[in-house]
Amino acid sequence: xxxxxxxxxxxxxxxxxxxxxxxxxxxxxxxxxxxxxxxxxxxxxxxxxxxxxxxxxxxxxxxxxxxxxxxxxxxxxxxxxxxxxxxxxxxxxxxxxxxxxxxxxxxxxxxxxxxxxxxxxxxxxxxxxxxxxxxxxxxxxxxxxxxxxxxxxxxxxxxxxxxxxxxxxxxxxxxxxxxxxxxxxxxxxxxxxxxxxxxxxxxxxxxxxxxxxxxxxxxxxxxxxxxxxxxxxxxxxxxxxxxxxxxxxxxxxxxxxxxxxxxxxxxxxxxxxxxxxxxxxxxxxxxxxxxxxxxx
Numbered sequence: 001x002x003x004x005x006x007x008x009x010x011x012x013x014x015x016x017x018x019x020x021x022x023x024x025x026x027x028x029x030x031x032x033x034x035x036x037x038x039x040x041x042x043x044x045x046x047x048x049x050x051x052x053x054x055x056x057x058x059x060x061x062x063x064x065x066x067x068x069x070x071x072x073x074x075x076x077x078x079x080x081x082x083x084x085x086x087x088x089x090x091x092x093x094x095x096x097x098x099x100x101x102x103x104x105x106x107x108x109x110x111x112x113x114x115x116x117x118x119x120x121x122x123x124x125x126x127x128x129x130x131x132x133x134x135x136x137x138x139x140x141x142x143x144x145x146x147x148x149x150x151x152x153x154x155x156x157x158x159x160x161x162x163x164x165x166x167x168x169x170x171x172x173x174x175x176x177x178x179x180x181x182x183x184x185x186x187x188x189x190x191x192x193x194x195x196x197x198x199x200x201x202x203x204x205x206x207x208x209x210x211x212x213x214x215x216x217x218x219x220x221x222x223x224x225x226x227x228x229x230x231x232x233x234x235x236x237x238x239x240x241x242x243x244x245x246x247x248x249x250x251x252x253x254x255x256x257x258x259x260x261x262x263x264x265x266x267x268x269x270x271x272x273x274x275x276x277x278x279x280x281x282x283x284x285x286x287x288x289x290x291x292x293x294x295x296x
């Protein structure tokens with residue numbers, strides 16, 4: 001071990017510990033860097049390709065970092081190029097605390113919030129970073145660029161809304177009314193079907209032809225799933241097709257018109273929608289079972 005204090009770094013105390021295992025890249029124990037320390041503070045000590053923060057000690061205000069040295073001639077102990085070296089740097093008390101990079105889910109959730117609030121034009125890296133109080137560079141740990149984030153938002157919409165709708169259609173049911181009540185869960189539980197997300201995705205597609213094509217596929221997939229539900233309960237292909245279109249277009253109308261109604265009023269109407277879509281009155285026990293699972 002070699003310890004020293006360089007006048008050029010003033011209050012910064014630097015020590016170096018040689019690691020026994022050479023590395024061929026600038027990762028920290030196989031993980032990407034949390035943040036990058038600029039070389040200006042250490043220019044008199046050595047020449048760095050990068051210095052990556054491993055952890056921050058808030059008590060001592062010390063950064064523990066793992067770095068790749070390109071030139072260690074200033075150090076008393078010499079190591080060959082690409083030797084992995086750990087250093088500790090004591091920073092002045094007024095030095096800023098390095099911000100964490102967050103997680104992929106954290107960035108995606110923040111992007112979702114911005115999408116709902118401001119539409120796709122509001123989903124930008126800097127506003128996201130400010131919202132999370134993270135460095136914008138943290139974004140690139142999880143997404144190659146803003147387009148990849150956009151893709152993740154679209155995938156969330158497809159997985160949650162279309163995926164859950166298909167799942168509800170495929171639940172075993174004794175009759176068509178029970179099957180429709182299972183589907184109606186989508187329109188009452190945002191965790192199953194996110195109507196706000198559906199609306200902003202459709203608005204986004206007005207300026208994105210590729211996304212509109214994906215919406216067309218999703219709508220067709222949803223219609224087919226509902227039509228399949230009707231045919232399994234004895235409806236003809238023609239009847240199943242028209243009834244599935246009626247279900248989907250009714251709900252798209254609710255979403256696009258941003259209808260706001262009292263939850264209890266809507267719950268009370270569901271049995272009448274089911275009767276309209278099915279052509280038969282639902283049994284009281286099916287109605288009650290539906291109401292019981294949405295009781296708050």
